[in-house]
Amino acid sequence: MPRRCSNCHRETPPTQLRSCPHCRKEFTTSLRASPSTIPFAKHDRSPRISLGHIRPRASSSAAAHRITPRENDTPVSCQYKKVCAEYLSSLRWDKSFFDRQHNRCYCENCYSSSREDTTVQGGSKYVLPRGWCRFGLHVDQVRADIDRIWSKWIVTYHGTRPMAAQSIIQHRQFLLPGDTCIDGTKVAILPDHIPGKNHIYTSPTIAYSSYEAYCPPQRFHSQQTGKTYDARLVLQCRQQPGSYKVQGETINAGSKRLCPFIPNDQIEIFTEVRAAVVPYGVLIHLTEV
Ligand SMILES: [Zn+2]
Ligand SMILES: [Zn+2]
Structure with a gap:
């Protein structure tokens, strides 16, 4: 056979x-x-019990990149995840963007403080997104297979406004300043930019990507809880080693250390290679106000 x-x-x-x-x-x-x-089957589907959207699905390809929890890592009912999902659905993004295979909540209940803060992915330090909840995105299987992104590429973050994140996902790639979008508009070249230096910026730590300058919080009122939150959104990506350069922070942090795991002078990554950054999750963070 x-x-x-x-x-x-x-x-x-x-x-x-x-x-x-x-x-x-x-x-x-x-x-x-x-x-x-x-x-x-598109993925290796083993029989599973339907528990709604809140339970991540185990699969062989997810197991290969070792970030999917064991079956009972995420409580069946995480209230934080439910409210994050409510915020995400309020953005009215197309449902076809999402792939639950990569769902994972890193709130304090789902990912306890005794667990590791960092692991190694693609030969580099992966700073886990503690406090954030990830909603998985579909990743092109051809890219995943050919480039072996789950085993060979590093994990990075890109903080941005929801509309820009939606555009990146819809275009199926990051765009560079000056690129033309499918609706004919151009990606803005910021006034302070240096000619010929159009880059995609990411970071190995969400502590930097979620900084307000990149990812301004949005006010969100939850119907479920009746409470108001500051919501932030960051794309979690796989990024090809050797395709980018590393530099220090550019937000004038001075002597303030931004992340306990990544030094300030290695906290920003930039590249011109659009195809070398693949978003695989939308991370949501809510702070009650
Ligand atoms: Zn949770
Ligand atoms: Zn094969």
Whole structure:
């Protein structure tokens, strides 16, 4: 019976392989025999209980990048996540943007203070987004396979206004200042910009990306709780090592340390390579006012 890769679904030779010859996914368990009568699922779907939108789904490709929780890591009912979801739906973004596979809440109840603050992803420090709730975005499977973004690329953050984030997701890529959008408008070149220096800016820490200058809070009134919040939004991305440059903070922080894990002089990343930054989650943070 033909064997197939759980990631790209192509047939693999009937020999003991450590990784898929097509997409190079590393096999941790033996491949399943794939009956040809069953259509291929987009992701490796194991039977699961439907618990609404609040439970992240385990899958083989998510397990490969090791940021999906074990089954019971996220409480079935996280009130914070529900209010974050309410804020996100108030933005009226297209539902097709989202992929629950990458959902994960890092609030104090879902991600306890005893757990790690950082891990290593793509050979660099990944500062976990404590206090934020992630809503997963669809990622192009071809990009994920060819570039092996879940195992080889680093995690970065991009704080911006909701409208700009929506535009990035809709265009399926970051745009550079001066680029023309699909509606014919141009991405603004800021007045203080240096000619020829159009870049996409990200950071290895959300402490920097969520700074008000990048990600101004929006007032949001929740119907669920009857309370008012300052809501902030940051895109979580995978970014290709070697495609960017690192520099210090540019918000005049002076001697104030912005993140306990990333020094101020390495806190900003910039690139001209649009295709080397792939957003995979929208992170929401709410502060009651
Ligand atoms: Zn494969
Ligand atoms: Zn939570």
